[in-house]
Amino acid sequence: MPRVLMLKDEDPRARVETIDEERLPERAVTVDIDFSDLNYKDALAVTGKGKIVRDYPFVPGIDFAGTVRSCEGGRFARGDKVILTGWGVGERYWGGFAETMRVDEEWLVACPEALSTREAMLFGTAGLSAMLSVMRLQEAGLARGARVVVTGATGGVGSWAVKMLAHYGYEVHAVTGKPNQEAWLKELGASEVLGRHEFEGEPRPLEKSRWAGAIDTVGDNVLANVLAQMEYHGLVAAVGLAGGSELPTTVMPFILRGVSLLGIDSAMQPLARRREAWQHIAELPEAVRHAMHYEELGMEMIAERAEAMINGDIHGRLLLDPHID
Known part of the structure; x- marks a missing residue:
């Protein structure tokens, strides 16, 4: 009988329970989960501070990596390593x-051979989103060596974006509200760390290029600023709204x-795009894959x-092993 984190519309909201598999x-597809992770959307669901979950009881967790136990279709075999996001x-x-x-079978991607399920969840949805952002910028023509700013840089998406961009040869400038993490961000590859307050003011239509x-994970005034x-023909990947969903800007x-x-x-x-992104992640050097701070x-x-x-109060990644207390 598996243990789960069960959410209920009562107090306490979240509790660990052992349930019948029925x-x-x-x-x-039945998957025995090796690892999951805690993302910002998960935090909103678990705390009830975001309208993520509407039906109860409910088991949260937007991604996981594990081992197939059984599959009614023919796409996966028992023992296959898979990722869900x-x-x-x-x-x-x-x-x-x-x-x-x-x-469902179509929700799963085969875990690349070069990547363990543990490593896959050190990336998780955050790392996948960061890689998709980098891929989109590169496909749109962002030249290697260009100056790239990353907002929300101590979060999961932001920190992986800093590391990936630095690995691919970009000049990375990290924006954060946590000045005490400057040394860590520079270890990840940021050439400069900027305070979030510089981007939170009332936006003007245009500023100095x-x-x-x-890569923006914040939204609202930060994205508008x-x-x-941006320089002429600049490219901005919008991947989050930690600071709000508004965009107070102009067409200028x-x-x-x-x-x-x-x-x-x-x-x-x-599916094809997911496979491509996970393959890019698996091809990152081991030193890059293991560079992330995690708990x-x-x-x-x-x-x-x-x-x-x-x-x-969190920086880096939160890796979940569901089999430990």
Whole structure:
């Protein structure tokens, strides 16, 4: 009988329970979960501070990596290593904060041979989103060596973006509200660390040109100020809204400087694109794959660390091993 983190519309909201496997969803693939991770969306779901979960009881967790136990279709065999991210899992469908879960076949990607399931979840949705952002910027023509700014740089997506961009030869400028993490961000590859306060003021239509590229995880005034500072034909990948979903800007960056705003979605990416991104991740040198700061936790710690994440007290990644206390 698997243990799960069960959310209920009562107090306490989150509790670890052992359930009969008959209570798992009736879906085609049964996966024994090796690792999951705690993302910002998970933190909103667990704490109830975001309208992520609407039906209870519910098992959250927007991604996981594990081993196939059984598959009713022919795509996976027993023992295959697989990764799941997105598709509404952990939001509409029971997710990865469990020892075992049943999911649809088309939601799964084979874990590349060069990547362990543990490594896969050190990246998780955050690392996948960062890689998709980098890929989109490169495909849009961002030249190696260009100046790229990354906002929300101590978060999961932001920190992986800093590391990946530096690896690919870009000049990375990291924006954060945590000045005490400057040394760590420079270890990841940032050439400069800027305070978030520099980007939170009332946006002007245009500012002095500073950046050829950008990866924004924050939204709202921060994204608007980044757009105003882009060089001619600058490229901005928008991948998050930790600071809000508004965008208080004008069309001037787009029609006077030819700036492109590129939306990045990881949840509903087609299978081929997911495979491509995970292969790029697997091809990163071992030193890059193992560079991330992380904290490993069991399910009993999720609620506490979710609160800390909402409060901005986390940097790097939170790796979940569902089999430890």
